[in-house]
Amino acid sequence: MKLLIADDEDGIRSLVRMTLESDRLEILEAADGNEAVELARAHHPQLILLDVMMPGISGFEVCRTLKSDRATAGIAVVMLTARAQDADREEGEEAGADGYFTKPFSPVALMRKVDEILARRGAP
């Protein structure tokens, strides 16, 4: 399975990679929104971890873009953000996100969440 992490902070990407990378799960990295969309369309990951605050197009934009594209609409999108405001959550829901994760997050929690979502999707 493939998982795309889109975050402008290389440390976050590195953390996600280290936490989740395994024989079963390939980690793809995108440093900004455009790259994220490109990679999503190219590789069709099962899950995208999407940082909300990114340069260029925001995470919400990316989510909307992917969700409105039939080819990528099936991808599970989990928003990552340090902001915990209701407004963000609502916007996330409106954008079609499947979940919300606030930073700081523990890698363990992240793992569980990812497993859960992927299990729902069904392992290939």
Place this chain on the structure above:
Amino acid sequence: MNGIPATGAGTDQRMNPRTGSAVIAAAIALGVAGATWQAHESRQGLRAQVLEHSLATATLTSAVLSADLEGHLKLVEAYADRPSVVARAEAGDWAAAAVHLAELREIEPGFGSSALFDPDGHLVARDPADEAVLGRDFSSRDYFRGALAAQHGYLSEVFRQQGVPRATVVAFASVVRGPSGAVLGVLQATLPVEQLRKHARAIRLPNGGTVQIFDGAGHALTGPEAGPENTFGSSTAVARALAGHAGGGEMTLPGLPGLRLGAYAPVDPYGWAVVVEQPVSAAYRPVAALTLRLGGIGAIVLVVGVTAAIVTTRLVRRLERQHSYSAAILEAIADGVVIADVKGRVAHINPAMDRLTRLEGENVVGYPFLDLLVLYDARGEPIPPEGHILAKAIENRAVAAGSGHELALLTRDGRRLPVGITAAPVLDENGAVVGGVAVVRDASYEREVDQLKSSLISTVSHELRTPLTMIQGFSQLLVDRDLSEANSREALRQINTSSDRLSRLIDDLLSVSRIEAGRLAVRPEAVDVREVAREVLASFQTREGRELRVEADDELPAVHADPDMFVQILTNLISNAIKYSPAGTPVSVAARRNGPTVEVAVEDRGIGLSEKDVARIFDKFGRADRPEVRKVSGTGLGLYITRNLVEMQGGQIWVRSEPGLGSTFSFCLPVAVQDRQEVAP
């Protein structure tokens, strides 16, 4: 005070000072006129009184005098008619006739002398006897001729007697007639005028008034000019009285000074005159006194009145000015002011309130303030009447306030304007509530700041949480997992970096906090720019693979700066230069002297700044809003802090930049004191 008067454009209730003055002036004028009239009336009345009184006196005196004169004349007439006197006169027995003369004088002791004259006027008998005058011819005398002319009794003029007693007298003479009617002689008796003067003294007159008696020829019997030598002169009054008229008024009298006021009456049937007079000034003295008193009172009234008028006018003007002043203050206040009465109706609003609610001159005076001040709470729900700030202030007699962060006011054009309101009750001098006043403040700026703060807080929290996530995350991995060596090193590196980052951010935030609280202390020393620049660059050198260099003269003087702050400034600028320029591009620090300052320029070949960026770059959270900038982590506080540090040390900071080409951040600081002597003007 029964409440707040409604004041507005049309209901000006100020007192007109001119009206007040006019009223007072009229009152004074009336008073003075009244006093004058009263005085005049009094004078007239007094004159009338004096005249009446004088006339009465004159008439009475003349009647009494007349009676007295008549009595004397009748006596003399009677004696002249006595048969014995006639017989003796006929016989020419004057000596025997003289007995009767003595008799006459016994009956009337007032007579000073009595005498008999033959038909030719020779004095033939006399009592008291006087040899000097016996036999002399007195035929030319008034009394002799008069008696002869009167054919009976005659009252003579005043004359000076030649015989004893030598006195000023009047004579009563009567012919002695024989049975055939032939004149046998004249009998005469003299009365010293002194005897008649008693009539003048009989009635005591006020004000130094006198009674003057004049004989038929106008000789005064009384007064300083009494005697046969003087006549009444030009006194019209006397003339009229002698002519038989009675009357009165202002007059002059012989021997008496000034104008007199009095009356005159004839003494009938003798053609004599009696004048009762007093000096005019004395006559009017009571009036004068009254006038003086009235005048005095009038003057006092005038002075008081004028003073009152001036004071009132000044007071009214001052009240007007105060009123105008208060009104001017109200109009000038930039926040909206609403004044309501105790029943909740609008009494007054100021122009600022009109502007806030977009009334555009609409009149709201008299309408409920609840209609004017429609408020919404933080959730956008309308606030009910009992919760209304102004209502609460009036109700509870206490100040009530609503925060600018929560309240919104409905404007006439349907917008919801964020406002802060402070309301207070208005109390009269007894402490009773007569209304309320609300000050309404446009809180749009506060709301903006609120929003800015929220977004800043989220930015800052994001900045804080990102490194924290990494520190926690990687630590957990290191603890829980059996990471490969490569991964372990990576994890530790990330932890390290993030810790630094977190640390710097916290420092920055604390600096900002201290700067804002004014609690950063500058401790200046002489700082060697070249030395410090090299050290700072060196600290960056270890982590970067790019060219970092210092350019400075040997003769570069030291700067007057706080060493720690100087280090921080350089660190910030160099860090930025590195952050915002591609790897491998050089960063240089150039220092040179410029007059009394040293200029330090940090140059990079990085992403550069647009004009818009330059304007905001030194502000708090004034990060350039571009993807290349956002990509790089930063708080937006660095340059704000740097600017403050530079300015606190008496320097200045600025930037020259070209987007895509690079930036040069420069700052200057004053040359250290001991080196300033070298400054060439």
